[in-house]
Amino acid sequence: MTHTSAPGNVLLLGGTGRTGRLVLEELLERGIPVRAIVRSAERLPARVAEDPRLTVVEADLATLPGEELRRLMAGCGAVVSCLGHNVSLRGVFGPPRDLVAGTVERLCDAATALRPDVPVRLVLMSSVSVNRPARADARRGAGERALTWLVRSLLPPARDNQRAADFLALEVGAAAPFVEWVVVRPDTLVDGEVSEYRTHDGIVSSLFRADATRLANVAHFMAELVTDGAAWPRWRGQMPVVVDDAVAP
Ligand SMILES: NC(=O)c1ccc[n+]([C@@H]2O[C@H](COP(=O)([O-])OP(=O)(O)OC[C@H]3O[C@@H](n4cnc5c(N)ncnc54)[C@H](OP(=O)(O)O)[C@@H]3O)[C@@H](O)[C@H]2O)c1
Incomplete structure (x- = not known):
């Protein structure tokens, strides 16, 4: 059995963030019930906070016990994670350094424990700085490889995103x-x-000549993945790169 379109409830992580709040709006506009785990409900956009299809659970994912995450995931056909480390000294360098990878691992454990009839769809927000394993992406030039190495060495969140993708x-x-x-x-x-x-399918631009991607387009694509019958079979098990079409000057 596979989903064809609507997945039932969607569990959303990072719904108070820059991308997550747009995903939240996209899903609610499409009539999808959303269960959002947030640290502070006050940070949710006011225009969606009262939506009857939204259920908000306040919790810190760094400390949420696995069985509680499993309970919150029960009945959700999809999980969308827009989790990210806060852009502050503490957020970037402080614990938990494995916020994204650790949460992804626990989500997969929860899905395995729940044994749903239809596999849960997990959509993870990542970055073009993350590579597909086995050198599946076009090989970057020496300068770009050095930059990526430096970023991952110096910035724990970049390492965390790569680990999460590698785990999956x-x-x-x-x-x-x-x-x-x-x-x-x-x-x-x-x-x-x-x-x-x-x-x-893979990386298309140099890190030194980056493309732009609108947050709204990321949110739109993530919502398509969980609600559109064609998008999921096209992309499952893959790491699509999303870029805006160039706007004419
Ligand atoms: N160009 C790129 O490819 C690119 C650029 C930027 C980001 N990214 C990646 O995309 C992801 C999302 O980016 P963004 O800019 O939308 O992120 P963001 O605005 O920083 O939002 C991060 C979200 O994660 C939540 N969060 C952080 N720690 C949490 C915890 N312990 N428990 C529960 N929630 C927690 C935050 O909640 P609070 O509101 O409570 O803080 C917030 O909702 C990140 O993984 C980031 O690395 C990629």
Whole structure:
């Protein structure tokens, strides 16, 4: 059995963040009930906070026990994670350094324990700085490889995102019985309304000549993945790169 379109409830992580709040709006506009785990409900956009399809649970994912996460995931056909480390000294360098990878691992454990009839769809927000394993992406030039190495060495969040993607690709794999996944890789995030955008199998631009990706387009694509019958089979088990179509000058 597979989902064809609406997945029932969606569990949303990071719904108070820059991308997560747009995903929340996209899903609610599509009539999808959302269960959002947030640290502070006050940080949710006021215009959606009263939506009857939204259930808010206040919890810190760094300390939420596994069985509680499992309970919150029960009945959800999809999980969307827009989790990220806060952009502050403490957020970037303080614990938990494995916020994203650790949470992804616990989500997969929860799915396995729940044994749903249809695999849970897990959509993870990531970055073009994350590589697919086995050198599946176009080989970057020496300067770009040095930059990526430096960023991962110096910035724990960049390492965390790569570990989360590696975990899904190498440990969970594309044929796990209870969870399927897509790792969404936007380029440089910018503001703006939903516009035309493209999804690529792999990296298309140099880190030194980055493309732009509107946050709204990332949110739109993530919502398509969990609600559109064609998007999921096209991308499951993959790490699509999302970039805006160039806007004519
Ligand atoms: N160009 C790129 O490819 C690119 C650029 C930027 C980001 N990214 C990646 O995309 C992801 C999302 O980016 P963003 O800019 O939308 O993130 P963001 O605005 O920083 O939002 C992060 C979200 O994670 C939540 N969070 C952090 N720690 C948490 C915890 N312990 N428990 C529960 N929730 C927690 C935050 O909650 P609070 O509101 O409570 O803090 C917030 O909702 C990140 O993984 C980031 O690395 C990629």
